[in-house]
Amino acid sequence: MRTVSIDSITREFIKINSESGKAYQIISFGAGFDTRLFRFMDEFNMNIGDLKYFELDFNHIIEEKRRIIDNKVTLKELSHPLRLIPFNLNEKFYNEILGNDFNPQAPTLIIAECCLMYLTAESGDNLISWTGKSLNSVTFCSFDPILSDDLNSDRFAKTMLNNFEKRGLDTKALLEYPSKQSTLNRFLNHFPVVDAFTMLQLERDASTEFLVSKQQRREVSIKTALDEYEEWNMLADHYLLVIAKK
């Protein structure tokens, strides 16, 4: 659900902008070893127009990704829109970090897929605020776990929080924005239009078929082949996709 829904947003963005002949950009915060650019270069037969695809992550991740790409001819061929930027997102963010190819006037898609959860609440707020202020036309797409407004009455969220803490994750940001509503409000401080869907909604609600079609739901269901839905439902209800637009 996570990949299919973010892919739908990305595909639509590339479709609309690749034919315009004008520059456009995707910025992926905490991109890690994500392969979305390569998959879409392949899907669009490299006809993606004037796209710049910025990926930001820690220096050691970026260096390793660069090494992998440099050692594989096919990846190197598909990577010409890619700008790999080593950066600690807990530090102050400003336009120049993205280099000369960044254009604040160009239509922009931001992807923060399981990234904001690792940042301090303040750094995440600053990134969201920078995006809302600095970019002319932007869609911010984030995907992260959520807990609950009332941890005492949600044992699944409590266990999730304990698991994150056991793994040494700083959970202050999660506790500051623990629910769907508080996350919506976080983005509404900086964007005029914000929608949010839990992974459970992405799997079942007719209102989210523009992100995950009936056919894709069937395919995921066949691949996962679950016969016990109770735990999946609880898990899926604790992950949230946000789509904020300006």
Ligand SMILES: C[S@@+](CC[C@H](N)C(=O)[O-])C[C@H]1O[C@@H](n2cnc3c(N)ncnc32)[C@H](O)[C@@H]1O
């Ligand atoms: C769970 S991974 C998600 C990777 C990718 N977005 C995906 O969905 O496949 C989180 C990524 O965020 C990066 N990250 C976490 N904290 C960061 C920070 N302060 N600055 C830059 N990157 C960070 C990690 O290095 C990691 O690559």
